[in-house]
Amino acid sequence: MPSLNDLPSQAALVRGLVGRRTLMLGAGAAGVAALSACGSGGTKATGTGSAAPTAKAAKDMSDTEKVVNWSNWPQYIDIDDKTKTHPTLEAFTKQTGIKVNYNEDYNDNDEFYAKVRPLLAAGQDTGRDVWVSTDWMVARLIRQGYVEKFDLANIPNHKNLVSTLTNVTFDPGRLYSLPWQSGFAGIAYNPTATGGKAVESVDQLLTDPTLKGKVTLLTEMRDTVGLVLLAMGKKIESFTDADFQAAVDEIKKAKDSGQIKGFTGNDYTKPLASGDTAACFAWTGDIVQLRADNPKLGYTLPATGCTYWSDNFVIPAMARHKKNAEILINYYYDPAVMAQVVDYVNYISPVDGVLPVLLKSDPAVAQNQLIFPDAATMSRAHVFRGLTPAEEAKYNAIFQTVVTG
Amino acid sequence: MPDGVAAATVRKRPNWVPYALLAPGLLWLVVFFVLPTLSLASQSLQTGDVYNGYSLTWHVQTYVDALSTYWPQLLRSLMYAGLATLLTLLLGYPLAWFVAHRSGRWKNVLLVLVIAPFYTSFLIRTLAWQTILGDQGLLTSLLDRLHLTWALHGFESFLGAVGLGSGSQLLYSPFAVICGLTYNFLPFMVLPLYANIERLDLRLTEAASDLYASPVQAFRRVIWPLSLPGVVGGTLLTFIPATGDYINSVLLGSAKTTMIGQVIDAQFLRVLDYPLAAALSFILMVVIIVLVMSYVRRAGTEELL
Numbered sequence: 001m002p003s004l005n006d007l008p009s010q011a012a013l014v015r016g017l018v019g020r021r022t023l024m025l026g027a028g029a030a031g032v033a034a035l036s037a038c039g040s041g042g043t044k045a046t047g048t049g050s051a052a053p054t055a056k057a058a059k060d061m062s063d064t065e066k067v068v069n070w071s072n073w074p075q076y077i078d079i080d081d082k083t084k085t086h087p088t089l090e091a092f093t094k095q096t097g098i099k100v101n102y103n104e105d106y107n108d109n110d111e112f113y114a115k116v117r118p119l120l121a122a123g124q125d126t127g128r129d130v131w132v133s134t135d136w137m138v139a140r141l142i143r144q145g146y147v148e149k150f151d152l153a154n155i156p157n158h159k160n161l162v163s164t165l166t167n168v169t170f171d172p173g174r175l176y177s178l179p180w181q182s183g184f185a186g187i188a189y190n191p192t193a194t195g196g197k198a199v200e201s202v203d204q205l206l207t208d209p210t211l212k213g214k215v216t217l218l219t220e221m222r223d224t225v226g227l228v229l230l231a232m233g234k235k236i237e238s239f240t241d242a243d244f245q246a247a248v249d250e251i252k253k254a255k256d257s258g259q260i261k262g263f264t265g266n267d268y269t270k271p272l273a274s275g276d277t278a279a280c281f282a283w284t285g286d287i288v289q290l291r292a293d294n295p296k297l298g299y300t301l302p303a304t305g306c307t308y309w310s311d312n313f314v315i316p317a318m319a320r321h322k323k324n325a326e327i328l329i330n331y332y333y334d335p336a337v338m339a340q341v342v343d344y345v346n347y348i349s350p351v352d353g354v355l356p357v358l359l360k361s362d363p364a365v366a367q368n369q370l371i372f373p374d375a376a377t378m379s380r381a382h383v384f385r386g387l388t389p390a391e392e393a394k395y396n397a398i399f400q401t402v403v404t405g
Numbered sequence: 406m407p408d409g410v411a412a413a414t415v416r417k418r419p420n421w422v423p424y425a426l427l428a429p430g431l432l433w434l435v436v437f438f439v440l441p442t443l444s445l446a447s448q449s450l451q452t453g454d455v456y457n458g459y460s461l462t463w464h465v466q467t468y469v470d471a472l473s474t475y476w477p478q479l480l481r482s483l484m485y486a487g488l489a490t491l492l493t494l495l496l497g498y499p500l501a502w503f504v505a506h507r508s509g510r511w512k513n514v515l516l517v518l519v520i521a522p523f524y525t526s527f528l529i530r531t532l533a534w535q536t537i538l539g540d541q542g543l544l545t546s547l548l549d550r551l552h553l554t555w556a557l558h559g560f561e562s563f564l565g566a567v568g569l570g571s572g573s574q575l576l577y578s579p580f581a582v583i584c585g586l587t588y589n590f591l592p593f594m595v596l597p598l599y600a601n602i603e604r605l606d607l608r609l610t611e612a613a614s615d616l617y618a619s620p621v622q623a624f625r626r627v628i629w630p631l632s633l634p635g636v637v638g639g640t641l642l643t644f645i646p647a648t649g650d651y652i653n654s655v656l657l658g659s660a661k662t663t664m665i666g667q668v669i670d671a672q673f674l675r676v677l678d679y680p681l682a683a684a685l686s687f688i689l690m691v692v693i694i695v696l697v698m699s700y701v702r703r704a705g706t707e708e709l710l
Binding site: 111143261274389397400 | 478539540541577658659660667668672678
């Protein structure tokens, strides 16, 4: 009823509502006719129909227009605290002459997808040449033919990609996506709010009465359900429908008992720092950054296992500066450049050769297990298996009954 | 025959003029209200998925599913919005009265102050309540200083007992959500009330007391009925958007305060179940229209206007 809010005077509002009945009836009749009209024809464009569509390419303007439009998550790149600029981006422009329009307008995979999907579905330019999507979103974008294949000749540095990430199920051989940063999801806690207690397992997080009403989980289904599945002794690389349902039931039980306060995106950090949240599921990079201000904050990678994810560069269909985007990706796959980014954002580098650089320039970061995990830590890390569209829809719906139920 | 000439010119004014004047408004409504509403209605009756497209199958079952799964959230939204509306009325009526009749030369300043919160973003204003109500927040530390922590704990237990809180926290509770809604929508209540109350002739109260009415009677039998159009306008402007609001619940509520707006948001953006989301939006719209209609009818403002 948005039009009601626009009416200027209260009298008109009330009168309009009461007196419009006949008019509304008329509109109703016309509406039914119009409904049948806009059925299949009108909305068919939302889907792509065929099984493996390929992305539409626009004419590449890279050689004449020296720009690249990059959308990324907030605070996900090196920032010079004094000048508020991004040193690696400035160096890139100096080196290549390509200007980067850097936009921090990627706040949430689902939200961003909702924003660009209509354009991609209609085969239109999104105004962006490259952005950074999480694994499962990349899978969806590839499946729908919304992202273009890289010209790897423009990205010789792709050989620096760490071997564990070269053959992912959603993009074998990394033809469409290259990781920007990786990270773990685990448990963070604020000792002031837990009474000095450490939170060491998912079970404790979901049941310990001292944490009651002060626990948050993540709205990212794969991290929240993934961590619970692992705690139940299931493999997130190969779980069944029944396993998934059991994990969701476990979360529901904790929610109904009042243990869980809510589900959050990145915004768990503020209440965690203030102590309004005692313990929560959290991402490594955030916690390393928070601990710089508050060293007391605790972080646990549960012994039962943690989730391991990446956010990846992709080039959307109809991008107008594809080659420039590839040159940009190639630039960040230089270990010396990636080292500067990792040193600031504190996530896990997908690029080999960063560790030796940081051992020299910033040993504290280089020795942090959450940034440069050793083999023992990596053995706890698990990747959530790829989902078919039908599974994704089903699991999302089940998970949302708990989040918003 | 000058009269005849004038009459002729009046009669000759082409009769499409009023329609031409209406056209921009009508066009606006058609493009931004009628068409989206129809598209929403159509979407709610379709089946399919985002990947393969939707087709209109008149699948009414979606409405049944939507209602049977999410009726608690719908009911909760109506309850929170109702309570918030009642609170804004209780706070707003005396405020509007004071601004209209007792503030003298400060009237304009006070009016600006009523609207002043709009100068900051809705989001920031709501976030401020996190800072106020948080465990280590302003309110707690203030009461701590005044050695009134016992009162806070008493209040928290009271909230827990009546089902508006967890019993140990102010923030992340129905109480916090209702506070946020009340605060955010207060100006929408005060302004219509002010516009109405300001026009009331205060000599009517004198007349009432001349006729031996007590101040309470004068208010109940004279002032209140006359201010009803303002009350109705204010409650509608508060209740309708408050029911669909979800920011307050996201920022100040918990997993147990989910409002219908959050459900619709999640179904549209995360589950990508567009028909279910559309059906929920439609149900919300119809419920609000029905409630508003019966409310307006009961308030009997048609004759008053």
